[in-house]
Amino acid sequence: MRAQGRPILSPPYGEPSPHEAAVVRIPFPGRVNTTAGASLTPLQSVRGIITPSGLVFERHHGGVPDIRPDAHRLLIHGLVERALVFNMDDLMRFPSVSRMHFLECSGNSAGEWGGLGKTVQVTHGLLSCCEWTGVPLAAVLQETGIDPRARWLLAEGADAAAMTRSVPMEKALDDALLVYAQNGEMLRPEQGYPLRLFLPGFEGNTSVKWLRRIKLGAAPFMTREETSKYTDLMPDGTARQFTLLMEAKSVILRPSGGQQVHGPGFVEIHGLAWSGRGRIARVDVSVDGGRNWRQAQLQEPVLPKCFTAFRLPWQWDGAPAILQSRTMDETGYVQPTREALIAARGFNSFYHYNGIQSWRVGVDGNVDNVHA
């Protein structure tokens, strides 16, 4: 207090405290090719339901292109009444909407089928939640018109991978958005600047970034990312395809793997729940590996297809404990145990792991990931 502090506007666009330098994204384990890789949100440090844009996870298939917004175009063609090309000014002149929605890679928690990630950043970090602003895709399709034969659309990104995914027309006309802003400012480059498709509640990969082309068709387009990848190999050797919806899931962030509980006494158990089907209806928490459950408090606002924060006060007696959370969404869907998930899906799967997560608190207060 004896010296003047740093002046205003140093810098004009602000940054976190240097004392928070450890709160950053880290690489997805084992991903060596960094243009076709992923980075993970430090969920153990996240508070509330908004993920800061600088910490939103990344998943790229050909790196992050550098796109000048005045040079960007979106072509909509195929089974439309008239093919149209839009520039960013055109799209930003449409009526806009802002909505808070989670975004989860369907590969999130994939390591938990067989392994045990050390921290919640590793086990659940392909997951974030932002306020997204853009134009309803349905409004833009009113301009092109829709041929009644159209049942699917192809969305294509302007990255080096030309990421392409097929999307059912029902979703396109329901709540799909053409998004240009995130958390109050234009999209970050790694989130698709200047334009991405956003499909609330669908697997993250279908919210195609750097969106340059939409083609309407009578059938799905059978792209690489929905045939050789992003399918679910079942125990009998057949594959589920187009499992686009992200089912209800929850995880405790604090205490979680790699953290330490500082002695017996009051501990707030704090976590997040989300569902691609709508609102979270309830979250139950167990401290004894699932034998007994108590209902957690949900933080308002509880919004559809959005993070819902939950909390449960806990008096830790210092004995070993296994912490779990289990959520139910407004459709009545209940997050499965790891055991039930594996009974249904086997061990061939990579995507869409939403089993209950277990954190063991040892007598020394250390928290570890366990399969319980």
Add this chain to the structure above:
Amino acid sequence: MRAQGRPILSPPYGEPSPHEAAVVRIPFPGRVNTTAGASLTPLQSVRGIITPSGLVFERHHGGVPDIRPDAHRLLIHGLVERALVFNMDDLMRFPSVSRMHFLECSGNSAGEWGGLGKTVQVTHGLLSCCEWTGVPLAAVLQETGIDPRARWLLAEGADAAAMTRSVPMEKALDDALLVYAQNGEMLRPEQGYPLRLFLPGFEGNTSVKWLRRIKLGAAPFMTREETSKYTDLMPDGTARQFTLLMEAKSVILRPSGGQQVHGPGFVEIHGLAWSGRGRIARVDVSVDGGRNWRQAQLQEPVLPKCFTAFRLPWQWDGAPAILQSRTMDETGYVQPTREALIAARGFNSFYHYNGIQSWRVGVDGNVDNVHA
């Protein structure tokens, strides 16, 4: 698309696109002393209700101190049952809450009493809205106990100005928070890292940053910032003191001063409304300088003491137009015209200007600030 893009984690903590380099805070006009100065949020570019932390306005009286969180302490003393000192670990172990609230400096729009700021960043930029996470002050005061004679508290910051403000105990026990996180991560240095008081709906200056001391007393403490400053000089020469509540206010962000409407046709009028008293009940928009009004659409969620985004579709015929917004909060309070505000308050005031803002659209599409 012919070359691989930038790899993941470049950088680990993400940044805006270089093409958005113009979207930054700027100095408050005429503020030369930059450690006792202010910077302004670029509201003309803000989308939705969350202000990105890097763009939240600043108002410092002695610069931004560099505080190590493990060295920071909060003393609570005075009319308490037992004086206590808390470190950050102590405070972060309390049950936490997250709430979305606006923050407005009471000096916001002060230039509009007599002048005409060119852009909404200049006229209204001492204004932001974030998701804040912390501990209810009431919960911490349960630990110290409260002497029944306590009616006010003093909050003191650890900056070089030792910023001090008096706060009524009713507010302290209602919705006051000790905040350590903002938009999902720890507070930014310029927002009070590692700890600030947050008083939802009160003038920004009372949400004391870098909070180091709270003293309970029987009367207000009559600090410099509530006697020589942050008072309202009335036409008769007397001064209103402790006008802590921020009354309902709204402003159109797009189109706004310095922008251009690109030709006649569809224009979405887009703005923000907020009230220190609770929820926004409605917003009306005029395109003819206040003669006729149409009700704007409010973007859900509409939260108490939080930004509410509003929109109105407008077919511009190319003739000169004067755009205004007028909000009413859930208590029935209606934002006054500039004329009505000046009739009540005269021209001696600096703080608490919440008059209706007028933007004139010329035949050339240029938008200017006018007193209408």
